[in-house]
Amino acid sequence: MRKTFLFMDTIYNKVDSKGRVSLPADYRAIVKELGTEIVCYRSLVSPCIEGCAEDLLEKLAAEIEDSNDFFSQTQDDLTNLIFGDAKRFSFDSTGRIVLSDKLLSHANITDMAVFVGKGRKFQIWNPENWAVEEKRIRAEVLKKRPVLNWNKTGEKN
Amino acid sequence: MRKTFLFMDTIYNKVDSKGRVSLPADYRAIVKELGTEIVCYRSLVSPCIEGCAEDLLEKLAAEIEDSNDFFSQTQDDLTNLIFGDAKRFSFDSTGRIVLSDKLLSHANITDMAVFVGKGRKFQIWNPENWAVEEKRIRAEVLKKRPVLNWNKTGEKN
């Protein structure tokens, strides 16, 4: 049985007064397997926290390095934004990370958080906001259904 | 069990009358792990100090040597500027470096400094200037979002 490294599912966990949240057990297993750590940052486009395994950022840094573009303006801006906002979060022996106020307030999270799998990444939402967002996404996808690759490849009809 | 060496996050530290600043603990850990030292120089394009682990400059130097098609005149000039300006900064037992007046005045830093992670590099800003710069960057990057490598990286595979 082959192992995969995809963040999946939707998990609701409590956030305590110190900002501590249990990282879902499945997520922890992935991180442990990869031998890296979790990195979180404010989503650029949504009121939510985004996270991924550190090696994804490592890949990004490597790409930038290899591009022989030590002085590019765009890359300069991009790296500032991503790496300036990102932060490593290691979990304690019970599997919890402590989210910073910056992240929590960006996502309007107070006492409850929703982890939403996104494959290589995942997101952390305020439950109410996620409920709205999920509806929006479902509607959006249905509208575009006829042109989605997914339908052509996997699910005829 | 650290596998990656990325400067991240945004950290505010105080600068005392002698120009001493604590290098953020995470940054120190990276330098220690790499077995090199910090190198700082005046940013060529922004009113800030730029820093990296010494081995990144090593790599830059190697690239110049090895490239057959030589770098452009401009890039050659730029690297000259960097190496001419760069200086090693070792931190004391409590983790502080002493920034020179040249660097401090270039970044308009007096009593407070902001460390901004950039992956392989990091920057040190005057807090007010960084606030302005961050806003500018966010707007800029959002405009270009669709063509950024970052998105491709995340979804690949």
Place this chain on the structure above:
DNA sequence: ATATTGCCTATGGTATATCATGGTAATTTA
């Protein structure tokens, strides 16, 4: 089918270690 056992996860609480920072001594340099 029901009950029992045991493991794992989520969560509350607390002790401990680490960090940033002020101060001072030792060393260098001019």
Place this chain on the structure above:
DNA sequence: TAAATTACCATGATATACCATAGGCAATAT
């Protein structure tokens, strides 16, 4: 020898690591 630079010590605040408990799920036994 004076000034400047560097290395070391001390402290409070903060974040981190650890301990303990409760609830849920699964496997096994009744």
